[in-house]
Amino acid sequence: MTTPTLRNFVGGTFLDAAAATFEKISPVDGSLVAHVAEADRGTIDTAVKAGRAALEGRWGRFTAHERAALLRRIAGRIEERFDDLLAAEIADTGKPRDLARDLDVARAAANFRAFADIIAAEGLDSYLTEMPDGRRALNYALRKPLGVVAVIVPWNLPLLLLTWKVAPAIACGNVVIVKPSEETPSSATVLAEIMAEAGVPDGVFNLVHGFGPNSAGEFLTTHEGIDGITFTGESSTGSTIMRAAAPNVRPVSFELGGKNAALVFADTDVDRAVNGLTRSIFTNTGQVCLCTERVYIERPIFEEVAAGLAERAKALVLGNPWDAATTTGPLISLNHRKKVFSYLERAREQGGTAIAGGGIPDLGDDLAGGAWIEPTLWTGLSHDAPVMREEIFGPVAGLIPFDTEEEAVRLANDTRYGLAASVWTGDLERGHRVAGRMNVGISWVNTWFMRDLRSPFGGSGLSGIGREGGVHSLHFYTEPTNVCVNLSEVEPA
Ligand SMILES: NC(=O)C1=CN([C@@H]2O[C@H](COP(=O)(O)OP(=O)(O)OC[C@H]3O[C@@H](n4cnc5c(N)ncnc54)[C@H](O)[C@@H]3O)[C@@H](O)[C@H]2O)C=CC1
Numbered sequence: 428m429t430t431p432t433l434r435n436f437v438g439g440t441f442l443d444a445a446a447a448t449f450e451k452i453s454p455v456d457g458s459l460v461a462h463v464a465e466a467d468r469g470t471i472d473t474a475v476k477a478g479r480a481a482l483e484g485r486w487g488r489f490t491a492h493e494r495a496a497l498l499r500r501i502a503g504r505i506e507e508r509f510d511d512l513l514a515a516e517i518a519d520t521g522k523p524r525d526l527a528r529d530l531d532v533a534r535a536a537a538n539f540r541a542f543a544d545i546i547a548a549e550g551l552d553s554y555l556t557e558m559p560d561g562r563r564a565l566n567y568a569l570r571k572p573l574g575v576v577a578v579i580v581p582w583n584l585p586l587l588l589l590t591w592k593v594a595p596a597i598a599c600g601n602v603v604i605v606k607p608s609e610e611t612p613s614s615a616t617v618l619a620e621i622m623a624e625a626g627v628p629d630g631v632f633n634l635v636h637g638f639g640p641n642s643a644g645e646f647l648t649t650h651e652g653i654d655g656i657t658f659t660g661e662s663s664t665g666s667t668i669m670r671a672a673a674p675n676v677r678p679v680s681f682e683l684g685g686k687n688a689a690l691v692f693a694d695t696d697v698d699r700a701v702n703g704l705t706r707s708i709f710t711n712t713g714q715v716c717l718c719t720e721r722v723y724i725e726r727p728i729f730e731e732v733a734a735g736l737a738e739r740a741k742a743l744v745l746g747n748p749w750d751a752a753t754t755t756g757p758l759i760s761l762n763h764r765k766k767v768f769s770y771l772e773r774a775r776e777q778g779g780t781a782i783a784g785g786g787i788p789d790l791g792d793d794l795a796g797g798a799w800i801e802p803t804l805w806t807g808l809s810h811d812a813p814v815m816r817e818e819i820f821g822p823v824a825g826l827i828p829f830d831t832e833e834e835a836v837r838l839a840n841d842t843r844y845g846l847a848a849s850v851w852t853g854d855l856e857r858g859h860r861v862a863g864r865m866n867v868g869i870s871w872v873n874t875w876f877m878r879d880l881r882s883p884f885g886g887s888g889l890s891g892i893g894r895e896g897g898v899h900s901l902h903f904y905t906e907p908t909n910v911c912v913n914l915s916e917v918e919p920a
């Protein structure tokens with residue numbers, strides 16, 4: 428089979444020529460997945476112009492009802508092209524087939540349907556105003572699209588995160604220029620085809636490939652024609668993008684890293700907690716911003732929970748993503764493995780004990796070139812160890828005992844991140860109380876990653892700015908114009 432060349436999609440057309448291309452390498456075995464056309468400044472400029480033309484043309488006159496119908500057509504087409512998206516996502520990430528099927532691709536369709544429903548149901552923010560002198564007025568806020576929105580996403584859940592932003596942006600009448608991660612260009616390219624097939628007007632969805640600094644990412648975020656930026660990725664990249672947005676005072680929505688804690692109380696159902704924690708530590712090889720990397724366990728059940736988790740970690744099956752038995756894929760790249768492995772080395776140097784994993788597995792010659800790493804759990808580390816403080820973004824967590832609820836809350840909140848937490852307890856009153864005290868955007872009780880797309884999603888501190896989801900997305904992707912109509916017959920002189 429010939430290696431595909433993935434192209435930029437601008438103004439409704441896949442562009443033929445690109446000055447430069449780069450290679451996408453499989454994290455499963457190091458093989459070549461695709462050649463990818465890198466967008467230069469000129470390509471970004473053409474995309475901005477195509478977007479602006481769409482806003483000024485037919486797209487700018489679409490009603491909310493028409494946009495909702497379009498989103499539903501896109502969702503339907505995603506389902507028809509399900510197998511292509513699945514293959515693309517697996518080729519780029521190496522994630523297990525069942526995970527890509529049930530999470531990534533399924534959520535892509537769900538994202539479009541959810542925002543079709545949300546935009547169709549959206550009402551106006553309105554007030555009947557009564558002035559002290561007896562005059563009355565009707566105040567209502569019209570919501571207008573921001574305009575040309577830059578969408579920049581990472582490699583961990585490429586299609587899920589892309590559609591999580593594209594769906595509400597389009598629902599609100601914007602045009603988008605999306606830049607997937609250089610590590611995961613394939614599913615976004617299939618999505619561009621789907622957009623055309625679903626009848627999205629030219630220029631509404633534009634796709635540019637490339638890297639961050641001195642490449643498509645930087646060219647996009649610094650372009651004067653961009654009206655807003657939505658980004659998911661590393662906190663330091665968010666900071667760079669914020670600087671890029673500053674000269675033109677553009678709004679940003681950031682979903683950044685996390686160092687998420689789980690609090691396990693002695694009154695919990697241990698089997699249930701171990702099930703949930705196994706998912707929360709190891710799903711997608713720990714490469715979900717919501718994954719648990721710190722587990723605080725009440726002392727009386729520490730050994731039991733640690734043993735249960737270690738047993739489950741050792742039972743995970745690493746291997747070919749298409750094998751039904753595989754539960755765990757590789758990390759995204761050898762480069763990322765180097766970073767994750769450095770935490771394992773440091774944990775060992777600092778006296779940690781790996782009760783599961785701790786190294787690089789030998790999966791045979793076929794997979795020797797892949798970015799594999801063992802699911803790893805540490806005990807014996809202090810709360811100040813890098814494994815307990817810094818975002819690792821891999822299948823690695825540290826377990827630490829605690830003695831009181833107050834101590835557990837203090838440890839969990841002792842971080843500059845503020846994305847997610849989970850609380851495991853048989854006492855629901857305690858569950859509500861502790862979940863509410865977590866300084867995070869998302870706090871789960873006796874579960875993890877159970878999403879309602881209408882609820883606010885995002886983090887505080889180093890974990891982000893703003894919330895997306897439901898009406899929160901509509902607020903980011905629109906600019907309100909308040910209209911005040913005097914209902915009285917008089918106007919004071
Ligand atoms: N959701 C999350 O919390 C995620 C966190 N990470 C963390 O980030 C680390 C690095 O992963 P990367 O994919 O390299 O994250 P990253 O933040 O560097 O990249 C995310 C996206 O931003 C783009 N980008 C990078 N620099 C940019 C710039 N200056 N201007 C505009 N766009 C730019 C990238 O090309 C990519 O599309 C991981 O090891 C992990 O710790 C990674 C992915 C998701």
Ligand SMILES: O=C(O)/C=C/C=C(\O)C(=O)O
Nearest residue numbers: 583591659715716717878
């Ligand atoms: O469910 C979502 O909308 C998002 C989940 C995960 C991330 O945002 C991430 O890993 O970055």
